[in-house]
Amino acid sequence: MKTVLIVDDNKDMRFLLTNFLSSNGYDVFAADDGVMAVNALENDIPDLVLLDIRLPKLNGIEVLKRIKEIDEGIKVILITAYSNLSSRNKAVEYGANDYLTKPFDNNDLLERISKVFEY
Helix, strand or coil: EEEEEEECCCHHHHHHHHHHEEECCCCCEEEECCHHHHHHHHHHHCCCCEEECCCCCCCCCHHHHHHHHHCCEEEEEECCCCCCCCHHHHHHCCCCCEECCCCCHHHHHHHHHHHHHHC
């Protein structure tokens, strides 16, 4: 079973994603800020991180850099409600596997996750 770390400061988004991904066969755990996400990686290495860009304490781009320092093999999909070309370019530059803008369709999310695991 693939494990997914959800990193989002929005409690409702974490709850919805956790339930949705769990019901689709993923083992899910969550963090509500960037520091908590990095700390979680010290104990458990997920197969995939769904990572919000705008986070308290440590933003998503900084968390992405740290994830790739810990283990380059961890897949990362950045999610944001505030999409712009600059953040998208940084995401790709620092190793994100995909970039998804909120709100998104759950089936699109599952398809993107599946594609990320193909590579």
